[in-house]
Amino acid sequence: MPPTSATRVPVVILTGHLGSGKTTLLNHLLRQPGARVGVVVNDFGDINVDAGLVTGQVDEPASIAGGCLCCLPDAGGLDDALEKLTHPRLALDVVIVEASGLAEPGTLARLVRFSGVERVRSGGLIEVVDASAYFDTLDDGRGPAPVRFAAASLVVINKTDLVPAADRPGVLARLEERVREHNPEVQIAYAVGGRIDPQLVYDAAVPEDPPDELPIAALLREAAASHGAHQHARAVTVTTPGTIEPARLLDLLEDPPEAAYRVKGTVAVATGQGPRSYQVNLVGRSAHVAAERRTGPGTAVPRSELVAIGLELDPDAVRQRLTDALAPAERPSTDGLRRLRQLVRVSL
Numbered sequence: 001m002p003p004t005s006a007t008r009v010p011v012v013i014l015t016g017h018l019g020s021g022k023t024t025l026l027n028h029l030l031r032q033p034g035a036r037v038g039v040v041v042n043d044f045g046d047i048n049v050d051a052g053l054v055t056g057q058v059d060e061p062a063s064i065a066g067g068c069l070c071c072l073p074d075a076g077g078l079d080d081a082l083e084k085l086t087h088p089r090l091a092l093d094v095v096i097v098e099a100s101g102l103a104e105p106g107t108l109a110r111l112v113r114f115s116g117v118e119r120v121r122s123g124g125l126i127e128v129v130d131a132s133a134y135f136d137t138l139d140d141g142r143g144p145a146p147v148r149f150a151a152a153s154l155v156v157i158n159k160t161d162l163v164p165a166a167d168r169p170g171v172l173a174r175l176e177e178r179v180r181e182h183n184p185e186v187q188i189a190y191a192v193g194g195r196i197d198p199q200l201v202y203d204a205a206v207p208e209d210p211p212d213e214l215p216i217a218a219l220l221r222e223a224a225a226s227h228g229a230h231q232h233a234r235a236v237t238v239t240t241p242g243t244i245e246p247a248r249l250l251d252l253l254e255d256p257p258e259a260a261y262r263v264k265g266t267v268a269v270a271t272g273q274g275p276r277s278y279q280v281n282l283v284g285r286s287a288h289v290a291a292e293r294r295t296g297p298g299t300a301v302p303r304s305e306l307v308a309i310g311l312e313l314d315p316d317a318v319r320q321r322l323t324d325a326l327a328p329a330e331r332p333s334t335d336g337l338r339r340l341r342q343l344v345r346v347s348l
């Protein structure tokens, strides 16, 4: 049976110039409570994630506990790694692929987008930038901006602490302008030590520390917490009873609300055989929609719900957009159904 999106695992690519802070950001994400994170690194020998967070390789699934990391040498190629890491037995919340500093982001994004692995869905591409070195290494600010930003869904401008306070507003504004030259809509986060709100990247299966978490993970988290906070993401949720008009949903997915980095949820659409639910996931500008298995008539009252997550969300404006996208409809329009089915087809 083909997988439903509920069994698909988001695969997030982490790119950035040498030394920009990719591993530091990865360690930060791994310290979050409750998340089951799989990691693919280019060279297992080079990995410098906090040793206490590494519990095992994917071939030893028994050692993969909540809040811990499962690592894999990338010898067999990305698809091999993804095939293993997205296995339902592991029940991972997310897989993060940390690219080497030399990797080309566009190529990596395509590898995940067109992965032959059924259980994969794209979870976005995070590009980490060293704010203090950017204009000395990657870009002299004269020609066109680097095209690498075009493939990103989230750009993390890291090491802001190393830019002298007096220069900071000017340097960050110039950097943001360069990032947006090839990618005007991209979400931008500012960070020190890669500390971004994990909510931007994935949903943890459990909000609390899991009982099987390694004690060291909690200790590392406490140590990291003393190093300061991060920009908090906001979330706006709208729920509507019953079935919706897919055309309105598609309007939202094709033109997402400003500053919404992720939109996720489940929507119900009426069909001749009763309501059918669809799982919706949008990261950056890239939408994924999958039909859930039918549950049979009369088993559940259909409900539609969308959640938008982003750093600078205007909650009222976003709530209005989500409400419009969940316009109730007892019967979908022909055009709405056609657009929905087309998106489901390209999401397969």
Ligand SMILES: Nc1nc2c(ncn2[C@@H]2O[C@H](COP(=O)(O)OP(=O)(O)OP(=O)(O)O)[C@@H](O)[C@H]2O)c(=O)[nH]1
Residues within 6 Å of the ligand: 016, 017, 018, 019, 020, 021, 022, 023, 024, 025, 100, 101, 158, 159, 160, 161, 162, 191, 192, 193, 194
């Ligand atoms: N001051 C400061 N140092 C940072 C920050 N983020 C990371 N670093 C340091 O920068 C160095 C490089 O960070 P890494 O996370 O290893 O960078 P990377 O992108 O994984 O590096 P490569 O794998 O070599 O490409 C480390 O010494 C980090 O401790 C930050 O926000 N501020």
